[in-house]
Amino acid sequence: MFCERVKNIDISGIRKMFEGAGPNAINLGLGQPDFDTPEHIKKAAIDAINNGFTAYTVNLGIPELREALCRKFERENHFTVMPDEVMITSGASEALHLALVALIDRGDDVLIPDPGFVSYSALTRMAGGRAVGVPLGEGLTVRPEEVNESITPRTKVLIINSPSNPTGTVQREHEIKALAEIAEDNGITIISDEVYEHFIYEGEHISPAQFTDNVITINGVSKTYAMTGWRIGYAAARKEYIEQMLKVHQYIQACANSIAQKAAQAAIEGPQDCVSEMRASFRARRDVLLEGLCAMGIKCIRPEGAFYAFPEIEDEDAPQRLIENGIIVVPGTAFGENGKGHIRISYSTSIENIRRALGIMEKVLC
Numbered sequence: 001m002f003c004e005r006v007k008n009i010d011i012s013g014i015r016k017m018f019e020g021a022g023p024n025a026i027n028l029g030l031g032q033p034d035f036d037t038p039e040h041i042k043k044a045a046i047d048a049i050n051n052g053f054t055a056y057t058v059n060l061g062i063p064e065l066r067e068a069l070c071r072k073f074e075r076e077n078h079f080t081v082m083p084d085e086v087m088i089t090s091g092a093s094e095a096l097h098l099a100l101v102a103l104i105d106r107g108d109d110v111l112i113p114d115p116g117f118v119s120y121s122a123l124t125r126m127a128g129g130r131a132v133g134v135p136l137g138e139g140l141t142v143r144p145e146e147v148n149e150s151i152t153p154r155t156k157v158l159i160i161n162s163p164s165n166p167t168g169t170v171q172r173e174h175e176i177k178a179l180a181e182i183a184e185d186n187g188i189t190i191i192s193d194e195v196y197e198h199f200i201y202e203g204e205h206i207s208p209a210q211f212t213d214n215v216i217t218i219n220g221v222s223k224t225y226a227m228t229g230w231r232i233g234y235a236a237a238r239k240e241y242i243e244q245m246l247k248v249h250q251y252i253q254a255c256a257n258s259i260a261q262k263a264a265q266a267a268i269e270g271p272q273d274c275v276s277e278m279r280a281s282f283r284a285r286r287d288v289l290l291e292g293l294c295a296m297g298i299k300c301i302r303p304e305g306a307f308y309a310f311p312e313i314e315d316e317d318a319p320q321r322l323i324e325n326g327i328i329v330v331p332g333t334a335f336g337e338n339g340k341g342h343i344r345i346s347y348s349t350s351i352e353n354i355r356r357a358l359g360i361m362e363k364v365l366c
């Protein structure tokens with residue numbers, strides 16, 4: 001009764017791990033900040049409700065927010081877009097879906113990092129495309145040479161995600177530049193998922209839109225402002241991209257939540273010390289986790305961003321045994337074939353939990 005396109009999609013390997021866990025497990029599987037949304041952002045939403053800002057907004061999203069985002073892109077990401085080249089979506093997730101649906105014909109190839117964020121492959125297949133994994137290099141980043149080798153006449157899109165979920169690695173400027181050149185030389189579009197841009201501890205965030213127009217930049221407020229439940233994301237691209245994406249958005253969503261758009265505007269335009277505080281806290285947690293893993297002799301590329309570590313753990317039963325002992329982690333294979341031999345640890349939890357989890361890991365894994 002159900003179509004192959006959907007039947008063939010598995011539920012996310014991350015959700016599966018949660019299902020097997022006890023109620024008191026230490027959750028190192030979460031993909032969201034463990035902080036509350038800052039007060040000034042909540043207040044903007046409450047004001048929006050009290051002021052009756054409760055109707056549909058224009059499909060693209062409220063102009064004040066899109067204008068604020070144009071200034072943000074100029075200031076932080078060093079590229080210029082006009083307000084009609086920015087659209088507000090229900091999370092970065094919807095923006096990823098719209099971009100792929102707008103670009104992919106049946107049988108087109110989408111190059112995705114392997115290991116990479118779980119949605120890329122599923123959304124590609126739902127759009128009728130073929131997800132082609134690009135194996136990461138030694139430092140767990142996407143290597144331009146590897147992308148070049150994977151390109152065929154069917155390649156339409158390359159997805160990049162720096163800082164990366166699940167590896168926490170950050171692409172260097174020369175790599176982003178080279179990937180932008182590859183996109184231009186081959187007439188393909190980069191979808192650049194930048195949701196972790198503000199959580200970088202070493203290195204620097206570089207948007208490919210600085211170097212090419214063949215790019216849809218996707219971001220959101222979920223991670224930066226601890227707003228995962230508010231469901232606001234955004235996409236910026238040349239007008240011709242936005243026009244096609246808007247057609248789909250208009251029918252499946254009409255507009256993003258009006259109240260949450262006001263909250264997102266307060267987040268983007270308001271004080272940013274909440275972001276620096278979260279960044280400092282994540283960095284301290286990362287250092288405790290890495291030190292602990294290193295002391296156990298577990299190899300782990302130093303994650304420079306996001307809030308994930310991707311250590312090498314050869315034992316395939318390790319995630320299951322950790323769960324049985326009260327720690328939720330995600331097996332590397334949930335993120336693609338090349339995630340084999342790794343687990344993803346999210347350090348979006350207290351230092352106390354990280355220390356307790358390290359103690360248990362030592363008993364279970366060493």
Ligand SMILES: Cc1ncc(COP(=O)(O)O)c(C=O)c1O
Pocket residue numbers: 031090091092093094117161164165193195219220221222228232233
């Ligand atoms: C790399 C990446 N992109 C996109 C998303 C989705 O974010 P949003 O909450 O804005 O839909 C996530 C969430 O985990 C993510 O890790």
